[in-house]
Amino acid sequence: MKTEPDVFSIDDLMVAPHQTTCWDGVRNYQARNFMRDRMKLGDRVLIYHSNADPSCVVGIAEVCRLAYPDHSAWSPSDPHFDPKSTPQNPRWFMVDIRFESKFERRLVLSDLRKIRGLESMELLRKGSRLSVQPVSKKEFDIIVSQGNPQSIKAKSSTKRSQSSRRASP
Template sequence: MQYWLFKSEPDVFGINDLAKAPEQTASWEGVRNYQARNFLRDEVQVGDKVFIYHSSCKQIGIAGIAEVVKSGYPDPTQFNPESDYYDPKASADNPRWFMVDVKFVSKFNRVLSLDKIKSLPGIEQLGVVKKGHRLSIMPVVAQEWQLLCDAAN
């Protein structure tokens, strides 16, 4: 099992949306960064745990946990000209963008803020604490996963 952090703007899709989704499961669609795409396509697997991280909002930080329930598959929004995520260079024969399905596990009592995360000893590898790191999907090492879960309680 691996650990991940998925960033999202909660006014678009956040932990509350996932908790309210049918069967508390949703597709993590619309990722349009090649490195993040490669993670979704090649590395994120069923059973992996995911921090849901809220960005571009009042309370920036980790809001809860999800679990991957379907590994990478082509994101259909890339083929839909009506979608904000449409990519005219993508085709069914050669999809460019991938997504996974995640299931709600838990919501933290309060968002574990970015400031708090940055202040924790032992959190050095996590992408969100590194200057200029803007990926929407990033790996989390097991030790940091545990430290962050402990800090959220």
């Protein structure tokens, strides 16, 4: 799952209430379908900081609530408002994720390209811009082994409000 760290970072997830947030604001049909149709409770997801210097995989979260309608699409004052989405006929969905661990070592995009076994990874394909992408178990395991995840239990705070948690689709 891609996020822009200046909007919402893994550190923000660590200090969110219960280390949990909704992954709202996804406005790409394919990314929405991955969340709605393929994500299951307990699925572990990689957190990727996009549009960062450098862009990198920074940790792991867990899906803790299955896809449900993204209410940010219904509010005209929200930047992700979509007048074609309604509570009766929702067009957009989100999942909730919970912080699991932060990598001791950030995995920079240029380094990921050099790791054997990741050659077919969606993230590494030219022009790949989806904010939610599938990752095979093999790819996930390779990345986790490289990142050396550390479980960190942070105190909850209200550092940020419920705003977009994703990169542009």
